[in-house]
Amino acid sequence: MRKTMAWLKRSRHAFFAFAGLLIVWEAWVRIADVPVYLLPPPSMVAVDLFERWPRVLDHALVTGNEIVAGFLLAVVVSIPLAMIIAYSRPVERSLYPVIVFLQIVPKIAIAPLFIIWFGFGFTPKLLLVFLLSFFPIVVSGIAGFKSLDPDVMDLARSTGANGLKMFLRIRLPQALPQIFTGLKVGAALAATAAVVAEFVASDSGLGYLLLEYNSNLETPMVFAVIIVLSVLGLLVYYAVELIERLAIPWHVSNRATAEEARTT
Structure with missing residues (x-):
């Protein structure tokens, strides 16, 4: 409970900013008499989302499964590959240029090929999420595995630590x-x-809903689907951040957050 209250105190400025933005948005749309199909007020977006929530939820579950599965596949592949590339110069010279080339290729250009190869099912969506998430993870992993202090490694070797222990501990x-x-x-x-x-x-999915509502000029539902999609992305992001705090509580960023929570 104390941690929840501390988080709410730290986030109060963001809440106030969002609340202020929504109030200004609502007031400006109504005062300027902006057509609903151009920019609906937030109250209308909320009402329409509430009324159609069951359908939006069904499609959100489809998109959520694609996001989570593709991201987890990227994690499982990227981190071991980053470790291999970081510790093997021949592998780095062979694979890293290929990885960079694959990242440069526009993913929207690859998507139709996935449809041709794998059909309209779950697989092409999974692969596209994997490709877009893969590159930043593998590049950061390579940088992380290469950012070791040689003096620390020499000290560990002098104590007789074996390779596995040095990997797990250092x-x-x-x-x-x-x-x-x-x-x-x-x-x-x-x-x-x-x-x-x-x-x-x-x-199916939130992308499908966006196209449908946009073609019908149902702008309030377009905004509603965008909000739900943003919430899905935030949930995945903060899940990773929570795991980070549990895995490396000693890191300077997490120590600073904890110190801030105690002084708030």
């Missing part, structure tokens, strides 16, 4: 802050990738 903990940075970037991109995949070809 290499991995030193790399985790960089890895979590990439994980958070990848989590933020996962929602975007899922919607892009659904834009290309889909009969």
